[in-house]
Amino acid sequence: MNFISLHQSTWDNLQSQRGRLPHALLIIGQRGLGKFALAQAFAKSLLCEDPQEGSRSCGKCLACNWFEQGNHPDYRLLQPQALVDDPDAEEGKKKASQQITIDQVRGLDEFFNIGTHRAGLRIIVVNPADAMNRNTANALLKTLEEPAPGTLFLLVSNEPLRLLPTIRSRCQAIPVGVPPTAICEAALAQDGLAQAGRWLALAGGSPGVAMELAASGEGGWLELLTRRLAATGDLEPLGLAAELDKAVKESKGKLALKSVVEAMQKWLVDLTLASNGLPARYFLPQQATISRLADMIPPDRLVRAYRLLLARRREAEQPLNSRLFLEGLFMDYRGLLRN
Numbered sequence: 201m202n203f204i205s206l207h208q209s210t211w212d213n214l215q216s217q218r219g220r221l222p223h224a225l226l227i228i229g230q231r232g233l234g235k236f237a238l239a240q241a242f243a244k245s246l247l248c249e250d251p252q253e254g255s256r257s258c259g260k261c262l263a264c265n266w267f268e269q270g271n272h273p274d275y276r277l278l279q280p281q282a283l284v285d286d287p288d289a290e291e292g293k294k295k296a297s298q299q300i301t302i303d304q305v306r307g308l309d310e311f312f313n314i315g316t317h318r319a320g321l322r323i324i325v326v327n328p329a330d331a332m333n334r335n336t337a338n339a340l341l342k343t344l345e346e347p348a349p350g351t352l353f354l355l356v357s358n359e360p361l362r363l364l365p366t367i368r369s370r371c372q373a374i375p376v377g378v379p380p381t382a383i384c385e386a387a388l389a390q391d392g393l394a395q396a397g398r399w400l401a402l403a404g405g406s407p408g409v410a411m412e413l414a415a416s417g418e419g420g421w422l423e424l425l426t427r428r429l430a431a432t433g434d435l436e437p438l439g440l441a442a443e444l445d446k447a448v449k450e451s452k453g454k455l456a457l458k459s460v461v462e463a464m465q466k467w468l469v470d471l472t473l474a475s476n477g478l479p480a481r482y483f484l485p486q487q488a489t490i491s492r493l494a495d496m497i498p499p500d501r502l503v504r505a506y507r508l509l510l511a512r513r514r515e516a517e518q519p520l521n522s523r524l525f526l527e528g529l530f531m532d533y534r535g536l537l538r539n
């Protein structure tokens with residue numbers, strides 16, 4: 201997918217920094233928008249020796265070649281080992297770190313101590329910048345406070361509020377918005393995604409999340425959940441919790457509990473819209489069922505249920521027991537439909 205075309209105004213915003221680069225940019229926006237791809241494309245375009253129209257990298261020069269091979273000497277990428285490893289790697293292997301380590305940050309010292317090879321610019325992409333514990337973040341902060349000349353940090357984050365405020369304040373923020381639906385839908389369809397509009401709606405406009413949801417689509421957890429939520433008869437919370445708990449465990453970290461809560465939140469938003477006579481925003485194919493359900497639920501219950509879900513969303517980060525958590529979640533939902 202061409203993320204530059206999806207985010208043309210952000211790209212122009214980034215390129216407008218070219219002549220007077222700050223020390224650090226913080227690229228923020230919701231998950232799955234392609235922020236990391238944008239950061240890399242920007243880094244590549246800055247290092248390129250023959251930038252093309254719109255300041256895009258040429259893809260042909262020596263620097264572009266190095267970049268594509270992952271060995272440009274003036275470029276470093278800091279990311280958790282878990283993002284580097286194949287997530288489907290064999291079992292029994294030590295679990296890769298979900299965090300950027302302090303050694304990775306300290307390793308930059310060596311990078312700063314040698315001269316740059318080409319353009320006189322050093323670029324470090326940190327993805328995601330919120331995947332750092334306090335010590336690591338402080339080590340990074342030190343580098344940001346005393347930047348080596350000609351150094352650009354590109355920090356990427358879905359959750360910038362998790363960053364140290366002192367790191368945030370050293371960076372210039374570059375917000376990345378949801379791309380225009382029509383352009384995004386066309387790009388997804390071109391990449392071979394069937395029913396792109398449906399998945400994009402469910403993903404709240406984020407193309408990366410749309411692809412993830414579609415991949416878990418037919419026969420996956422989301423289909424199961426949607427089918428059960430749509431049943432106007434009695435929902436069996438314990439049974440559904442057991443099935444989803446199994447899906448979470450078998451996904452080996454790919455399906456997080458918070459994704460289940462997020463799907464429930466979207467379902468509730470659609471119910472609330474329907475009870476106000478408005479069309480669904482997320483679950484387009486289930487529009488008719490959602491309208492029917494909304495007619496059965498008193499509106500004040502919807503408000504209360506949404507508040508409960510917000511609390512569950514926080515709890516989902518570190519549940520003591522995923523099965524119990526899911527049971528509570530679906531019992532709340534059943535309470536919504538009962539007289």
Ligand SMILES: [Zn+2]
Binds near residue numbers: 248250251259263264
């Ligand atoms: Zn080039």
